[in-house]
Amino acid sequence: MKDVKCECGHVNPLGTVICESCGKVLIENESKKLLDMRYEGSARRSQTYNKTIVDKIWNFFSSVKVGVVLIVITLIASAIGTILPQEMYIPKNIPAIQHYREQYGWFGELYYRLGFHNLYSQWWYLLLVASIGVSLVICSLDRVIPLYKALKNQRVTRHSGFLKRQRLFASYAKKLNEQELSFLKEKLEKKRYNVRMENGNILAEKGRFSRWGPYVNHIGLIIFLFGAMLRFVPGMYVDKVLWLTEGETKPIPGTDNQYYLKNEDFILEFYDKEKDKEVFQEALEKAGNIVKNYQTNVVLYKQTKEPVPGAEPELEKIKEFKIQVNKPLKFDDYALYQVDYRTQMKKMTFALTHKESKEEFGKIEIDLNNPKEKYDLGNGYSVQIIRYFPDLTFNDKGEPMTKSLYPNNPAFIFKMITPDKPEGETSVVAIQETVEPLGENDYKMTFQNLEMQYHSALTVRKDHTLWIIGIGGIIFMIGVIQGSYWNHRRIWIQQINGELMVAAHTNKNWYGLKREIEAIFKDTDLPLPKDQLNSEEQGSSEKGVNSVG
């Protein structure tokens, strides 16, 4: 419960391994000859504050192990989420659960039940990501504050036990005079060390700010997560798709019917071997048709009255624009990007033909999105559409039906009325197939022509969170650079009982530190500190070394 007072007089928080001030070892770890200098041996989590539920939660999230486990679980969940397609990519005409069950069996159903079909909106997935955020905040706070205190409180004069157990250490009998001391100080300062002196002892330190690198990095990550969270706040973020047929005008999703868009024309251009530059010749011959341009010519409108769903909007033209890939239409905070296209059947032409004589009695052109009930061909010839199936399929009873309202697989039941068959002949016509259910007919509907049309898909995007995420990313990188390109180096030169002790520590790049000490000690008779790691733990890998730093 109580704080720990060191023999040097400094009061350390309970759990401190190495005295913040003088460096005396307070909690012995006999198994190690060298000191574990991570977090300067500060008390990063006090087990004594474990009484209340708040402390218990705090200590749980303070563990790096817990943080790593959370990240691994999130990674695994994200990976599972890629096994089957997400809900937004499956057909919309049947309930999602049915689709997953029919397509993927029991696994699909389980996948749906557990929520992997819409992973990013699952409460448990959001909680996992949020827990990583909490872990980041608490882990950082629990380490950066004690570390800051320990580095701030460190004294120039340190306990001999602290020095002896540094990785780089040497000692021999010698006394430094004033001249030698100031010469050393000058040389250290030339190497940009911050030098403090006290009773003939020296502490030279540089690059301490690199120790804050990981925490700056974490702040960046937290800002990043916060920006991602803001996407859930209404009005901050829109990401929708708008499908528009040529000639169609529709409200732009995400704008509350304030804006409408008309697709004037969709253009699909290919590279032309004749016209385009010679350079492309070889590639074009190899790959065949290559698309040069996807473009939608659009007109943007603004609604001038209060929108009522279903009502004809009153529209005011704002501008015309040619949307191309990576050339979005921008207005207000929105941007419309060309993202996809699809061809669809638009019109079918049939000729009413006498089977034997092959004589034609006129053509009918059927608009697949709005067929007429009756087409009069004159002279007593006419064609009626009894039934129309835009997307033909058969139900359990074997009856024809339509799967959706889109003309993906159109089929018709025609009644052909002719002067010699005034009561009419019935013919079922689907793509490449004709059935005559009521007996052999004298006439048939001969397929003549098919007209296609383009649907263009545009992504509607609005994002007020991007700049926050950007700042988070920049701070993240600053933290990485700060921690990677600078080292925190300290050199202690101390005279204890007529003995001169030299010790040094760095959080990384021990080789660099050794070279630097060599250069500083060059014109003195000071001993070069020896690497105790190599002499004590022979053959230990560099990896183990770094974990000490």
Add this chain to the structure above:
Amino acid sequence: MKKKQRLIMRTAILALLIVIIGYTLYANFTKDEREAARVGEDAPNFVLKDLEGKEYKLSDYKGKGVFLNFWGTYCEPCKDEMPYINNQYKQFKNLGVEVIAINVGETDLAIKKFAEQYQLSFPIVVDKKGDVQHAYRINPLPATFLINPEGKIIKYYTGPMDEKLVKEFMEMIKP
């Protein structure tokens, strides 16, 4: 003293984190329903035309119960329940219950043939642009909204109905 301070600090930080996470979860759960039709709230107004071009406006139906049914000819359960709705409509028409059947935007021909086949006597309007479907966030078909004479949605039902259920529903919105 120091210990107490630390507890307060920790509690404050945890509370702040919980509030932020709680809000995120709440916003996530409600994001689809934010502007959508919801039980207990006013039914979003709409104006739609039938095949003859006659306009139907929901707000004109104040004082009457409205049985709002979204359907498509390709939806099998819709076919089954249409005759029931038709039968009950004849019973409840004089009691102040109206039926509006909103087709999800099929061709006039398909709708006309369907209405003829089932001899439907209630108004059928077509949501060509899909914005009424969007306003009511229907998925999947069939979907039925019960709107009381005050214009509030009192029930949202999705899936096939039998005649008993249709009758029960119409009783619920009788003025």
